[in-house]
Amino acid sequence: MKKKISLGCLGFLGILTIIAVIMEVLGLNPEPKDPHPDPAIDEEVEQATVTKVIDGETLEVKIKDNKKKRIVRLALIDTPSKDQPYGKKVLRFLKKEYLGQPVSLSFDKIKKDDQGRLWAYVREFEYIQEDLLERGLARVDVPKGEWESYQIEEMKEEEADAKKERLNIWKYKGYVQDGTYHPDVYKQAKAKEKKKxxxxxxxxxxxxxxxxxxxxxxxxxxxxxxxxxxxxxxxxxxxxxxxxxxxxxxxxxxxxxxxxxxxxxxxxxxxxxxxxxxxxxxxxxxxxxxxxxxxxxxxxxxxxxx
Known part of the structure; x- marks a missing residue:
């Protein structure tokens, strides 16, 4: 009797093994979900070319598939406007490095801003956002709403490094404060520098x-x-x-x-x-x-x- 039970158990385990193999071959095994998905490899990725640099965080791109031009807002960063200190420097950098270059666009949970621009993570070899942050040409700015991007912390690290090294917008203490830029602080600091x-x-x-x-x-x-x-x-x-x-x-x-x-x-x-x-x-x-x-x-x- 014990021998029969043992053979029956072995037969049952064999059937389970066969089923598992079939599911593996057919791709039916559920894969664990990544708790921190990379937006660059998300299903919603568009290939495009940068056709115009509008300002420090806004680009015009031509979508590769449908040839349509779209206005893209670089997600989670803010840069000085072109009439503020370092604003023109940001524009020169973007035009030199990215104008005419192929890029990939990936999106977070919030797709558009209140002006209808696409919120996007724009990437050539690395994300433009991180490129600007590590040079001290942008600051992290997370708009109100539900954002799932795990990149926020990484961007904050890039910002902290640039701030520590006092690069560009972080050179003069007080120029960036309260979520905005203060040209008067910049002018005073430059005047002191000139005097010295x-x-x-x-x-x-x-x-x-x-x-x-x-x-x-x-x-x-x-x-x-x-x-x-x-x-x-x-x-x-x-x-x-x-x-x-x-x-x-x-x-x-x-x-x-x-x-x-x-x-x-x-x-x-x-x-x-x-x-x-x-x-x-x-x-x-x-x-x-x-x-x-x-x-x-x-x-x-x-x-x-x-």
Missing amino acids: RLQKAKRERERQKKLAEKKKRLAEQRKKEMKIKRELADKIDPDDYLSFRQKRKARSRDKDDDRDCWHFDSWEEAQAFYKYARGRDRHGLDLDRDGIACANLPLEGDYDDD
Whole structure:
């Protein structure tokens, strides 16, 4: 009896398996519904071409199937009008990137706005809405009504990132507030920027002026010193180097030991050594061969050049 029951159960399970296979083949198995459907792959998707950019969130498109032109409102975003700051920038961007391009239109639960324009998610490679939001050229704006789009949160993330980086409409605090734009805030911020820029330019001009004056003073001082050095060049006694050497405790004691200008504490000492070496400039102290050694070294004494 137990054996018969076991065979009967196996037969029943086999029948269920066969039924399941048949339903699978015929596509009768119900698939679980996606709780967050992507509007871009919704059944109501239209292929179109952007034929005109009307404003920052309104496009004219030609539907591929019926060749009809429709006015499309970009869903869930708002941009400045063309007479407001950044409005023209939005228009330039849309015309450059999307005018004449093929796009797909997908729709949410609300199909039209109060002006009869189609509410749509417009996509080329990515949604235009997200493209604008991530550049700080639009803000998220959810109209009253029942919206099922899961994209709202994603758009808010794009908006938050642009706001954090202070891109375009988010650059000046207070320009976007209370669900609208405030050109007066923008103008005040730009005026402050201009004032700071002018102040910075003024400081730079003053710095350059002082630098030029300093260079002029140094040039005059050098000219004066060179005049003195030319007058003293022949008067300096070569034997003065010996007293310099004792006074400075020179590193080398012989005139043939190598010297550089930095070995000397003053021009007088360098010139005395130059003459002490009997004019043989193997040390390279007088590169321009004008008879004055280490011309850049300072004078030790105070001289009246009058």
